[in-house]
Amino acid sequence: MTLTGSSQTFTIKYVIQAKFEIEGVVEKPDVIGAVFGQTEGLFGPELDLRELQKSGRIGRIEIELHSKNDKTSGLITIPTSLDRVSTALIAASIESINRVGPCAAKVTLEKIEDVREARRKIIIDRAKEILHKWTIETLPSVDEVYKEISGTLKIGKVEKYGTDELPAGPDLESSKEIIIVEGRADVINLMRCGLMNTVALEGAKVPESIKALCKEKEATALLDGDRGGDLILKELLQVTNIKYVSRAPRGKEVEELNCKEIFEVLENKVPIEELTKPRKEAKLKVEVPKEIVELAKTLEGTFEAVLLNEKGEPMERLPVSSLAEKLQETSGVDTIVFDGIITERIVDLASEKHIKKIIASRVSEAVKPSLTVQLLTFSEITPS
Numbered sequence: 001m002t003l004t005g006s007s008q009t010f011t012i013k014y015v016i017q018a019k020f021e022i023e024g025v026v027e028k029p030d031v032i033g034a035v036f037g038q039t040e041g042l043f044g045p046e047l048d049l050r051e052l053q054k055s056g057r058i059g060r061i062e063i064e065l066h067s068k069n070d071k072t073s074g075l076i077t078i079p080t081s082l083d084r085v086s087t088a089l090i091a092a093s094i095e096s097i098n099r100v101g102p103c104a105a106k107v108t109l110e111k112i113e114d115v116r117e118a119r120r121k122i123i124i125d126r127a128k129e130i131l132h133k134w135t136i137e138t139l140p141s142v143d144e145v146y147k148e149i150s151g152t153l154k155i156g157k158v159e160k161y162g163t164d165e166l167p168a169g170p171d172l173e174s175s176k177e178i179i180i181v182e183g184r185a186d187v188i189n190l191m192r193c194g195l196m197n198t199v200a201l202e203g204a205k206v207p208e209s210i211k212a213l214c215k216e217k218e219a220t221a222l223l224d225g226d227r228g229g230d231l232i233l234k235e236l237l238q239v240t241n242i243k244y245v246s247r248a249p250r251g252k253e254v255e256e257l258n259c260k261e262i263f264e265v266l267e268n269k270v271p272i273e274e275l276t277k278p279r280k281e282a283k284l285k286v287e288v289p290k291e292i293v294e295l296a297k298t299l300e301g302t303f304e305a306v307l308l309n310e311k312g313e314p315m316e317r318l319p320v321s322s323l324a325e326k327l328q329e330t331s332g333v334d335t336i337v338f339d340g341i342i343t344e345r346i347v348d349l350a351s352e353k354h355i356k357k358i359i360a361s362r363v364s365e366a367v368k369p370s371l372t373v374q375l376l377t378f379s380e381i382t383p384s
Helices: 006-011 028-039 049-054 084-095 114-138 141-154 184-192 208-216 227-239 259-267 271-275 292-301 320-329 345-354
Strands: 014-021 062-068 073-079 105-116 158-160 166-170 177-181 198-199 217-224 245-246 286-287 304-308 315-317 333-342 355-362 376-378 381-383
Touching: 006 141, 014 084, 028 049, 028 062, 073 084, 073 105, 073 166, 084 105, 105 114, 105 158, 166 184, 177 184, 177 208, 184 198, 184 227, 184 259, 217 227, 227 245, 245 259, 245 271, 245 376, 286 376, 292 304, 292 333, 292 381, 304 320, 315 381, 320 333, 320 345, 345 355
Parallel strands: 177 198, 177 217, 217 245, 286 381, 333 355, 355 376
Antiparallel strands: 014 073, 014 105, 062 073, 158 166, 166 198, 304 315, 304 333
16 A cells, blocks of 8 residues: 655555444544544553554554445554554544544444564565576576686696695796795686696795795786785795796785786786986986975975875875885875885885875885875975
8 A cells, every 4th residue: 555755665664454234324533533533542642542643653544435325434554663562552543433523433443464574575675586597697608617627627737846746737847937925826817717737835034945946937926915915025036036026906816807907917017126216317307286386395304294185186294204104094195205214014004004205305225116195205206
């Protein structure tokens, strides 16, 4: 049954329906008056219809009536959000009405409809339709199933390499170019995409067999786009001579990537020379908004830092001595500009907070290159 009022549509639980027969001709207001008047005070204010209607626990009372041959008959409809016991008491109270105006009357409960049950049935029926359609649309064809199974058979199983028994693809030893990943799940994912020249580190410490491989073959490190990947990259740069580095998008792991994403990140691999070449070799200045260049000039000699949001708007100005502590509790920073030295700790915090750019007086020689945070000095920037 459709009820007026959007709030009733969502809050009612039950609908009381009672039919009535009256000896005489009456109007709707007469019936409404009898409903409120003859039930008033039967069970205290908690079940008084007027109070319940004011508080929204019963909805608008609807009356349908027809008069014929000096008699009136019809239907009383009362929507309610009360519990079952209270609803039953209201229904029984309505049945106790014996007069409408000056006329004798008889009221009989016809039914109490559970609106939620009706809604549940509609929802269940619709869910069955959705499931049926979904199943048909997503069910793979016989050809697709055959191709998938055949592809799996061709992949083969993950092998073990070296004394460390590292997870590896079957073509690792026969390939001149290899891909180093973090774990077994990464190896499996790359094998699904046809890349069989893979080997996993299985930990933050680089195994001796990986160090030896990097001397013999052209190695590309394909690492997760998280803090763990940052740390492993630093370790690889220190103890191996890998040729290239690729990273999963920030916040993603290699095992989560589909084949298209894997080939894209490998295509965009960065030569190690670009990461490790001395900064003094840079010949071209980097263009940044002129506001940042002006900000850098005003900061010189102040030992202060300014945090900028994605729009380049200043968020906060603070002493450089408080910068590291502030970064741990701040979010939404896009760029840091400060009169000081970029340290490894600042770079690590910036990477964790997804900060894209750090501009400072100079960069510490101990800082390892970062794939996720651009490091610039005041002397390297120019207005765009």
